[in-house]
Amino acid sequence: MPEQLFSYKQLFDFADTIFQKIGCSPEHAETATKTLLSADLRGIDSHGIARLSGYVRLWEVKRVNANPDIKVLHETPSTAVVDGDSGLGLVVAPYAMKIAIEKAKNVGTGWVSVQNSNHFGIAGYHAMMALEHDMIGMAMTNASPLVAPTFSIDKMLGTNPICVAAPAGNEPAFVADLATTTAANGKLEILQRKNADTPVGWVQDAEGNSSTDANILKKGGALLPLGGDREHGSHKGYALGAIVDIFSALLSGANYAPWVPPFPAYVPMPAQQPGKGIGHFLGAMRIDAFRPAEDFKKDMDHWIQGFRSCKTIPGEEKVLVPGDPEREFEAERMKNGIPLLDAVVADLAQLGNRFDASL
């Protein structure tokens, strides 16, 4: 796949400029850019700068408000509901996470459910905001309906990711960031570009039959919940995706289930809108609200070292701890640059022309 390398700073300046050109304040543009590019750094290319033009298209059709008046609708000492005012999720979610962290400072934990937002990039960025405060961070979001629950043909849930980030001592933090499907949509896109099939258990066709066609979503097919089918526990992946939907949207008053607004601006909005925008759920737990942070972090180091020293199955090099692959990507890409596919570069060049910005 032909690609070019760009430095983090190059991409940062470009995205920051574009966000300001569509009307974001300098502060919001910076936050949106940091959030967006954390995906590129961490190797989750589907959620990074490749989506910049998608966000701009949402702004064009007035589904994204570049100057949102983000506000707290209701709160208690440990909870809040935030109205994102149709802002970029890239900006709204960090705002909500800061509230969660403040509440955790005051009463031990903070939990913020968000309505009226848009896609927030990778869950990992938001959850990891808690780490520097010696807190465990959590982030979830619902998303466009691409996933069929167990036994269903209808697509009722998004890939609804969950991230939990927990600090360690000498070891790097534990960061589990996972879509609640067998494979996220980005994995399908990679196979599409390679003209390759998916493994069994990733997707089904429009009639609900098992499929290995990486293009099946365009033909009415669906992603499958983690587990793939009933025999392999897909009812659990479905339940996890449902939990994310309930925490993110039912608790906040956002749209839920098949009524979540789609990311592509050209896809019509669902006829029914039971809530506002899309929903997120952010949480922070202060470690020393439970036990001394030093004790916890020492145990985390021991825990992590235990997993790293597991005996591996034949042919595998090592047992990974959640967060390892993304952290290795981040170190490598910060040093050597971020590779972008030619198609993405061309898309960004077009955006640059339009907004008088250059990559």
Add this chain to the structure above:
Amino acid sequence: MPEQLFSYKQLFDFADTIFQKIGCSPEHAETATKTLLSADLRGIDSHGIARLSGYVRLWEVKRVNANPDIKVLHETPSTAVVDGDSGLGLVVAPYAMKIAIEKAKNVGTGWVSVQNSNHFGIAGYHAMMALEHDMIGMAMTNASPLVAPTFSIDKMLGTNPICVAAPAGNEPAFVADLATTTAANGKLEILQRKNADTPVGWVQDAEGNSSTDANILKKGGALLPLGGDREHGSHKGYALGAIVDIFSALLSGANYAPWVPPFPAYVPMPAQQPGKGIGHFLGAMRIDAFRPAEDFKKDMDHWIQGFRSCKTIPGEEKVLVPGDPEREFEAERMKNGIPLLDAVVADLAQLGNRFDASL
């Protein structure tokens, strides 16, 4: 499989008597019995009265303290750590969940991590305690190491279940109660009794090869995390099991990872014990700490009805909502009785002889 039917009351009186005979107070015996039998009622037979003699054996070897002094070690307005004093998890977990609920009444949410406990029955019982308060309930526990992380031969985690229970309005509550493995150990036991193989993706052998032998755990094999293998997302099931371990044990100071005490009393304790007993994590979120409970419950009804009316894949009758199968079991068994395998009845009869109690 030959079995006999017993009324809930018959089993309740029997288990309650046994718990009192080993020294539980009447109040603790009643709580332990209710928790234990909720598994039988809900169709999770592996976690119900079939385990009663297992709990008694743990008491015999002094790993269960029938008269625990359960206490709060540390707390903030929204958190607490509870020391279970080696009590039955069946008693300790409801105690901790009550604290979570009280905290949620005061500050919106409550989160309790528990150390020095024992197996707590089904997660669902504890999470569902929140429902009558118009709260979302959560329950997790770590457990004996039976699960190999992705790429590992070593068994590092338990089946570490997660339950989330959320109230609805006219519809029954949403109750997702799931082991973070492809299949829980109880499913293997059913196949063992039938002399049947497991599907691919449930277990691996002692060398880490894929296996379909339902007896493989006795031969050094392991259960696999939800997903089964890397290609099907087992790193996600592994991450979820790890999250449960961190919340339940690293936050509380309980044993974690492969150092969690085994349930069978005849299995020696791990050589290393980095914490105390096994760990749980209980949570409660007051709905109206986010938005009016009536609005939430109306949306939950709409959500549930949406899933129930999905078009089904060929050959399937209906799309289920998490909690449906267990609720149907409960209604049926409360009315018609609880079936116990002859082997379980014989085991209980022996227990009854010893403690002068009859079934």
